[in-house]
Amino acid sequence: METVVQFTGPRQVEVASHESAGLPPGHLRVRTRYSGISAGTELTAYRGTNPYLTRTWDAEARLFRDGAAGIEYPVAGWGYSEVGEVTEVSPELVGRPGVPAPGDLVWGIWGHRSEGIVPVERMTGHTLPSGLEPLAGAFARVGAIAYNAVLAADIHVGEDVAVFGQGVIGRLTTRLAQLNGARVTAVDALDGRLATARSYGATHALNARTDARRRAHPR
Amino acid sequence: METVVQFTGPRQVEVASHESAGLPPGHLRVRTRYSGISAGTELTAYRGTNPYLTRTWDAEARLFRDGAAGIEYPVAGWGYSEVGEVTEVSPELVGRPGVPAPGDLVWGIWGHRSEGIVPVERMTGHTLPSGLEPLAGAFARVGAIAYNAVLAADIHVGEDVAVFGQGVIGRLTTRLAQLNGARVTAVDALDGRLATARSYGATHALNARTDARRRAHPR
Numbered sequence: 001m002e003t004v005v006q007f008t009g010p011r012q013v014e015v016a017s018h019e020s021a022g023l024p025p026g027h028l029r030v031r032t033r034y035s036g037i038s039a040g041t042e043l044t045a046y047r048g049t050n051p052y053l054t055r056t057w058d059a060e061a062r063l064f065r066d067g068a069a070g071i072e073y074p075v076a077g078w079g080y081s082e083v084g085e086v087t088e089v090s091p092e093l094v095g096r097p098g099v100p101a102p103g104d105l106v107w108g109i110w111g112h113r114s115e116g117i118v119p120v121e122r123m124t125g126h127t128l129p130s131g132l133e134p135l136a137g138a139f140a141r142v143g144a145i146a147y148n149a150v151l152a153a154d155i156h157v158g159e160d161v162a163v164f165g166q167g168v169i170g171r172l173t174t175r176l177a178q179l180n181g182a183r184v185t186a187v188d189a190l191d192g193r194l195a196t197a198r199s200y201g202a203t204h205a206l207n208a209r210t211d212a213r214r215r216a217h218p219r
Numbered sequence: 220m221e222t223v224v225q226f227t228g229p230r231q232v233e234v235a236s237h238e239s240a241g242l243p244p245g246h247l248r249v250r251t252r253y254s255g256i257s258a259g260t261e262l263t264a265y266r267g268t269n270p271y272l273t274r275t276w277d278a279e280a281r282l283f284r285d286g287a288a289g290i291e292y293p294v295a296g297w298g299y300s301e302v303g304e305v306t307e308v309s310p311e312l313v314g315r316p317g318v319p320a321p322g323d324l325v326w327g328i329w330g331h332r333s334e335g336i337v338p339v340e341r342m343t344g345h346t347l348p349s350g351l352e353p354l355a356g357a358f359a360r361v362g363a364i365a366y367n368a369v370l371a372a373d374i375h376v377g378e379d380v381a382v383f384g385q386g387v388i389g390r391l392t393t394r395l396a397q398l399n400g401a402r403v404t405a406v407d408a409l410d411g412r413l414a415t416a417r418s419y420g421a422t423h424a425l426n427a428r429t430d431a432r433r434r435a436h437p438r
Contacts, residue, residue: 151375155375155376157395176376180375
């Protein structure tokens with residue numbers, strides 16, 4: 001049996017069970033150890049506010065338009081930040097370079113389910129380095145999002161950078177920008193997040209609610 | 220009296236004394252505390268191998284050509300990495316924003332001499348931050364050279380960088396590249412320099428003489 005988290009309607013969550021499927025060629029089976037919740041995207045599906053639930057995405061106009069829903073309840077297995085242990089490898093893949101072996105810890109995307117069946121091309125090179133705290137693998141995807149932002153910002157040592165919002169991706173951005181040589185001013189409305197941002201290298205922390213009238217860089 | 224270091228001929232160094240000059244308008248007088256030696260440029264003047272001593276620089280062709288010497292012995296007061304204390308400020312400059320005050324520690328270029336008379340436009344904003352070890356000011360100019368190299372290399376967090384040569388500027392480059400997010404491989408032929416490079420953040424250190432046949436990144 002495998003279990004999967006699904007939203008059956010706005011603000012309705014359940015854990016469903018299914019028979020485990022057989023493993024098709026070209027795939028790996030993974031037993032989930034961690035699955036990160038994406039607080040932004042997933043809450044819209046949970047709350048029923050995700051625009052795909054009621055409208056159609058017009059890719060050319062880059063707008064949502066009235067029309068057929070792009071996704072419908074039940075929404076099963078969302079999540080894109082999984083860590084798990086390989087339990088089965090399709091026989092023809094065994095020993096191929098870069099393919100994780102049974103027992104390996106891997107990171108990837110197979111959603112909030114107890115086991116994933118994942119195409120090998122999405123698992124190649126996804127074995128966690130030995131010695132790494134496995135939970136860290138759940139941040140690989142959000143880390144890549146923050147990393148892209150930092151690379152796109154083209155930061156160089158000694159520059160000043162402000163990061164607005166210190167949620168998961170904001171704090172990862174703060175840390176990566178600091179590692180990229182920036183003096184980071186972290187901005188959020190929650191002091192707890194700002195404290196974490198400081199511990200991850202922010203030079204200045206600005207509470208947008210309570211510090212708004214103060215200087216960020218007192219002299 | 221002020222004293223100045225001068226090369227009177229190849230491999231001949233002396234310390235000469237002169238009367239202190241009066242302070243012209245628009246200038247500051249500085250008593251030298253440190254003066255960094257530029258091991259590359261200055262040794263060529265000391266040894267007599269500097270091409271300017273025997274030839275003419277053709278700026279258009281970007282070549283040295285036979286012709287009149289661009290510099291001649293005695294070569295007095297070389298050096299471009301000074302730290303000192305302001306002892307006199309031309310009266311009309313007193314209190315102007317950014318102009319160092321008597322007693323301020325400043326960094327700048329006035330050569331290997333006991334006191335410098337420096338135009339104010341080259342001293343504005345050159346007051347050392349309080350709390351900084353004054354000797355660090357002697358690295359401002361060479362630091363800028365290394366910093367330019369790091370900025371020109373357009374490094375981003377997670378990239379690999381090799382720095383060939385771990386003299387003063389090479390080690391500053393190693394450190395700034397590491398602060399800019401690079402994994403630095405430091406290369407030199409002297410183990411002592413490589414040890415310092417590691418302590419300043421180099422991930423790999425490669426002795427170009429003894430490690431040349433080994434892998435820099437063992438697996």
